[in-house]
Amino acid sequence: xxxxxxxxxxxxxxxxxxxxxxxxxxxxxxxxxxxxxxxxxxxxxxxxxxxxxxxxxxxxxxxxxxxxxxxxxxxxxxxxxxxxxxxxxxxxxxxxxxxxxxxxxxxxxxxxxxxxxxxxxxxxxxxxxxxxxxxxxxxxxxxxxxxxxxxxxxxxxxxxxxxxxxxxxxxxxxxxxxxxxxxxxxxxxxxxxxxxxxxxxxxxxxxxxxxxxxxxxxxxxxxxxxxxxxxxxxxxxxxxxxxxxxxxxxxxxxxxxxxxxxxxxxxxxxxxxxxxxxxxxxxxxxxxxxxxxxxxxxxxxxxxxxxxxxxxxxxxxxxxxxxxxxxxxxxxxxxxxxxxxxxxxxxxxxxxxxxxxxxxxxxxxxxxxxxxxxxxxxxxxxxxxxxxxxxxxxxxxxxxxxxxx
Numbered sequence: 259x260x261x262x263x264x265x266x267x268x269x270x271x272x273x274x275x276x277x278x279x280x281x282x283x284x285x286x287x288x289x290x291x292x293x294x295x296x297x298x299x300x301x302x303x304x305x306x307x308x309x310x311x312x313x314x315x316x317x318x319x320x321x322x323x324x325x326x327x328x329x330x331x332x333x334x335x336x337x338x339x340x341x342x343x344x345x346x347x348x349x350x351x352x353x354x355x356x357x358x359x360x361x362x363x364x365x366x367x368x369x370x371x372x373x374x375x376x377x378x379x380x381x382x383x384x385x386x387x388x389x390x391x392x393x394x395x396x397x398x399x400x401x402x403x404x405x406x407x408x409x410x411x412x413x414x415x416x417x418x419x420x421x422x423x424x425x426x427x428x429x430x431x432x433x434x435x436x437x438x439x440x441x442x443x444x445x446x447x448x449x450x451x452x453x454x455x456x457x458x459x460x461x462x463x464x465x466x467x468x469x470x471x472x473x474x475x476x477x478x479x480x481x482x483x484x485x486x487x488x489x490x491x492x493x494x495x496x497x498x499x500x501x502x503x504x505x506x507x508x509x510x511x512x513x514x515x516x517x518x519x520x521x522x523x524x525x526x527x528x529x530x531x532x533x534x535x536x537x538x539x540x541x542x543x544x545x546x547x548x549x550x551x552x553x554x555x556x557x558x559x560x561x562x563x564x565x566x567x568x569x570x571x572x573x574x575x576x577x578x579x580x581x582x583x584x585x586x587x588x589x590x591x592x593x594x595x596x597x598x599x600x601x602x603x604x605x606x607x608x609x610x611x612x613x614x615x616x617x618x619x620x621x622x623x624x625x626x627x628x629x630x631x632x633x634x635x636x637x638x639x640x641x642x643x644x645x646x647x648x649x650x651x652x653x654x655x656x657x658x659x660x661x662x663x
Contacts, residue, residue, distance in 0.1 A: 349384035458485030472509035507545025569605030583612030590645030
């Protein structure tokens with residue numbers, strides 16, 4: 259079995275990876291492109307008997323949407339609906355979704371938050387013969403996944419609890435029609451150009467721990483395919499960075515670990531020294547907050563950070579930014595997305611701003627300070643391999659303005 263996630267997401271894939279036992283990658287027609295998605299599906303079909311793609315938001319939300327992805331590759335859709343407080347109405351909504359467009363196939367409905375078997379039967383009886391009730395999940399806290407301000411809690415924090423949730427859901431799945439799968443789908447090989455070995459011999463240090471874990475598996479695979487060797491380290495627990503040529507500080511939850519990050523002075527000095535040498539550093543979202551002078555957490559406490567980028571970061575509750583953007587870097591444009599509940603202030607002049615997918619207002623600021631490139635944007639490296647290679651090699655890191663481009 260292979261599982262994919264539609265659109266940009268870090269937390270859901272971690273849960274899906276624990277459940278499936280296999281790496282989970284993103285499929286997104288805008289961020290990755292149709293050819294990339296087609297090749298990933300072909301590769302998965304060559305080694306797996308079953309492919310599951312988790313959608314994002316509602317079926318038709320986003321551009322492209324989950325429905326667009328299903329239509330592009332002929333993948334049937336299982337509607338997952340919270341049916342608490344409704345029965346026949348749930349069937350009516352499912353029928354509407356199934357017939358909203360004519361370029362996809364809906365295999366049936368999975369009813370979430372279903373109260374009893376009688377509740378399930380009411381929904382089943384109201385569905386037309388061509389739309390089956392595939393499965394039901396209980397209205398039961400024992401199968402609910404824990405959440406926090408950016409979505410689901412990281413599985414690494416509660417692995418045993420997640421396993422228990424999976425086990426608790428089994429009785430509701432057993433005996434369902436999940437064993438009656440739709441007809442097989444054929445995926446075709448896509449001639450994808452192999453990325454050039456621009457990073458041959460380059461050692462890339464990647465921050466990875468409870469504070470920094472928003473890492474696309476596809477990004478790591480690309481760096482390795484281009485010749486880089488990956489060396490993980492923990493800003494929380496290690497005293498020094500590995501012997502590397504460039505650093506990648508990805509997103510995550512530095513606001514939950516600000517005190518520990520601030521107290522690891524040897525790590526702070528190591529990264530500051532790396533920056534002072536002018537070596538390339540990529541800092542995304544949480545990594546950018548770590549790069550600032552201070553960070554104020556959700557309780558209002560303020561802690562010193564790396565101070566390799568002027569400015570201060572602060573959490574701001576439920577308000578934030580979310581959406582697709584591209585990053586017009588000096589090295590080239592890279593597809594990306596933003597998702598945060600914080601703000602930065604007193605930062606330097608940006609060299610550029612993200613280009614929003616859906617409107618013309620300026621997107622997230624992109625900063626450059628010496629070898630550091632920092633932004634709230636999470637980059638999807640496969641959208642422009644050459645650009646990310648140049649960034650990590652520091653080929654154009656002395657460019658500090660895109661106004662003339």
